[in-house]
Amino acid sequence: HADIAMYHAKDSGRDNCQFYSVSLTERAIQRMERQARLRVALERDEFSLVYQPQVDAASGRISSVEALIRWTHPVLGTIPPLEFIPLAEENGAILAIGGWVLRTACADAVRWQRDGKCVRLAVNLSPLQLKDPDLLPIVRDALASSGLAPELLELEITEGALMEDTAATTLALDALRNLGLRIALDDFGTEYSSLAYLSRMPLNSLKIDRSFVSDLPHCAKNLEIVRAILAMSHSLGLSVTAEGVETVEQMTALLDRGCDAFQGYYFSRPVAASDIPALLDRSWSLHEAPPDDSRCAC
Numbered sequence: 129h130a131d132i133a134m135y136h137a138k139d140s141g142r143d144n145c146q147f148y149s150v151s152l153t154e155r156a157i158q159r160m161e162r163q164a165r166l167r168v169a170l171e172r173d174e175f176s177l178v179y180q181p182q183v184d185a186a187s188g189r190i191s192s193v194e195a196l197i198r199w200t201h202p203v204l205g206t207i208p209p210l211e212f213i214p215l216a217e218e219n220g221a222i223l224a225i226g227g228w229v230l231r232t233a234c235a236d237a238v239r240w241q242r243d244g245k246c247v248r249l250a251v252n253l254s255p256l257q258l259k260d261p262d263l264l265p266i267v268r269d270a271l272a273s274s275g276l277a278p279e280l281l282e283l284e285i286t287e288g289a290l291m292e293d294t295a296a297t298t299l300a301l302d303a304l305r306n307l308g309l310r311i312a313l314d315d316f317g318t319e320y321s322s323l324a325y326l327s328r329m330p331l332n333s334l335k336i337d338r339s340f341v342s343d344l345p346h347c348a349k350n351l352e353i354v355r356a357i358l359a360m361s362h363s364l365g366l367s368v369t370a371e372g373v374e375t376v377e378q379m380t381a382l383l384d385r386g387c388d389a390f391q392g393y394y395f396s397r398p399v400a401a402s403d404i405p406a407l408l409d410r411s412w413s414l415h416e417a418p419p420d421d422s423r424c425a426c
């Protein structure tokens with residue numbers, strides 16, 4: 129339809145506002161379609177979870193695995209979470225979806241335990257879930273029905289969620305911490321959060337956003353930012369995970385500066401639940417990584 133409208137607009141010699149309005153309408157229709165499909169995706173069993181390891185810097189072993197949602201629609205194919213999570217947040221479907229993620233991930237983690245493999249589980253939480261008055265019972269129920277120990281569950285929240293409605297957020301986080309859970313601040317550095325909030329919130333760890341990692345070790349500015357984040361986090365008693373580690377050079381630059389854990393394609397891409405037990409047997413000899421030239425330059 130957009131093409132036809134553009135053709136008419138040119139043909140009639142009028143300005144092409146018409147084209148833009150139609151294509152915006154198209155996009156709005158696509159969004160509405162996707163939103164409608166999202167609402168039924170859960171009952172149609174179109175979601176699945178993959179898991180990505182986080183590797184401990186001290187031991188070179190997997191300390192935790194993060195659950196990441198996937199949506200495969202029979203006609204639209206695979207839709208990435210960065211495209212559908214915002215839609216699910218708009219129409220509120222994220223609450224039901226988020227509950228499903230929690231229950232499914234906890235059940236998978238307990239299955240790994242029965243295989244003799246004990247590992248911490250990290251689950252992403254939408255800001256909307258954090259504001260949901262039912263969050264605490266939902267989390268408690270996911271733990272109780274799976275049998276997962278609360279100490280093995282870490283919830284990842286974003287800076288945006290931290291900043292919104294601070295009093296209620298602190299209460300919600302405190303309640304979760306009282307259950308025995310851990311709280312991580314995800315994608316750190318991409319949004320605004322003040323030092324005051326960081327020190328006041330009951331956090332256990334912080335994840336440095338991939339954007340600061342991707343051009344290490346060559347970007348002097350990002351090396352300094354990483355150094356500052358590590359110093360700040362450690363003085364607040366937070367442990368630090370670096371996201372999006374794709375090369376040994378990136379890992380070494382982060383390791384040298386005291387980063388506590390790593391996550392990224394260098395170690396493993398997100399994998400199916402059934403692939404996790406084999407990965408848990410692996411370890412990486414991080415300190416034996418070959419030295420690279422850029423380190424001497426510092």
Ligand code: C2E
Nearest residue numbers: 196197209210213229252253254372373374391392393394
């Ligand atoms: P995130 O929580 O920061 O997750 C990390 C994302 O980075 C994942 O993308 C992961 O596949 C990707 N990644 C990991 N290592 C590398 C790497 O070395 N290089 C590159 N280029 N990318 C890497 P994914 O799975 O597409 O998820 C994107 C975002 O969607 C997540 O970012 C998270 O914010 C959101 N998300 C995913 N699953 C859930 C969920 O169950 N609930 C909620 N609320 N959000 C979710």
Ligand code: MG
Nearest residue numbers: 194252284314
């Ligand atoms: Mg995350």
Ligand code: MG
Nearest residue numbers: 314315335371
């Ligand atoms: Mg992240």
Ligand code: MG
Nearest residue numbers: 315337338371
């Ligand atoms: Mg991220």
